[in-house]
Amino acid sequence: MSIGTSFFHNVTTRNLSQVNERISDLQGQISSGVNDPRPSADPVRALRLSAAKEQQEALDRYSSNLDRAGARLDQADTVLSEAGNVMRRIGELALRAASDTATATERDSIGTEVRSLRDSLLGLANARDESGRALFGGYGTQSDPFRDGPDGVVYQGDGGQSRLQVSESLSLPSGLSGDAVFAMGAEGGDVFAVIDDFLGSLGTASAAPRASVTGAGHLSVEPALTRAPAEWAMTLEGPLGTATVPFVAAQGAMSGAVEAINAQTTATGISAALDPETRGLILTAEGAVTVSNVARQPDDGGVLMVARDAEGGTQALVPHARTRDAVIDRLRGASEHLIDQRTQLGALSADAARHSDMIDNRKLAMSKAVSGLEDLDLANALTRLQQSMLTRDATQQAYVRIAQQSLFDFLR
16 A cells, blocks of 8 residues: 555644644643643543632632731721720719819810810720721711710610621621610610710709709709700608609699609608799608609600709709719629620631631642642653653654655665
8 A cells, every 4th residue: 555645744734743743732831830731631630629719719719818807907996995995084074073082174175175085085985997897886887876866865776796707607896886885784874975974063053963862851952954845853851751752843833743742741741832943842741851863765865853942052963873872883894894895806807817817727628739730740741741752753754754755765
């Protein structure tokens, strides 16, 4: 069987082209140090490499989320540290104001500083991270979570904790809600309410507000009435005994209080009448008259009642929780609460740091796996390159030798 010259030429040229292409690919791989990335070169390796790179991308996302969570937690910790300093200063001022030697001028000065500190604390409560998201707003991170209004500071966020995915099956909180940080439960109220009560306890009368007052046979009391009817209650103690008297009153409408007090005269020995000058109440008895436990619903804070004795001395009345000593205790509790919340942030930060180390270790292991699949076996590649070049050279030499022969070479 004979092979035509044209066919021989085409076959040889095609083979040389394939060998040259293989040599070019090997040279490119040796230059880059990376295996042929095409799936056709090694389908199994390409599949494993694709899965490994997807895992790498996921680990990069988890690492980025952990960095964001750590940054937010660090910023929140800094804010709470400053908030703790503010509360400590307010506590110091409260002790100064509680001194019997504190004058009305000093209390006014203390009140001015406390109001400034309160504004600073409000700014800290509305602090934002580097991306402009509120640190203590729960899920609502766009608007300020705390708003100051006629009824004091109101939390407008929610109780949620923003969380970030840090592994295939775990998400970590990136902060605490403002409701948790600045509220102290149903009995303690919130940090801002305690500060407002402290400001109220400084008083505008000759003495700081108290929870009770006693007069010798006579007391004139002026409740802080509102336009809308409010539910009131107070405890009266007279020469015959003690009774809690509830009543409803509003501006210009105190007759219900007079009737309620006089209904208990047989139990207390105290009689009531409207004061024509102040439109308040005049309480009289054949002995000492004591008013305590004054309450009003709704209660928007401040002094609830001002009492005057027969000598003209005045005394502001507030619920026990807003008296000077009680407010000092509550301020101390507010400071301790912020310390507890900062401790929780520290625990979250430590947890995020632990998971960050775990993700870094996984990224290192995955990087080694990808490198093992991508990196070229240089010795093997050089051997294959040398073999391909020898094959090319031998093919070229054989082709030239055969192509140069003619019919006369076969007739010799």
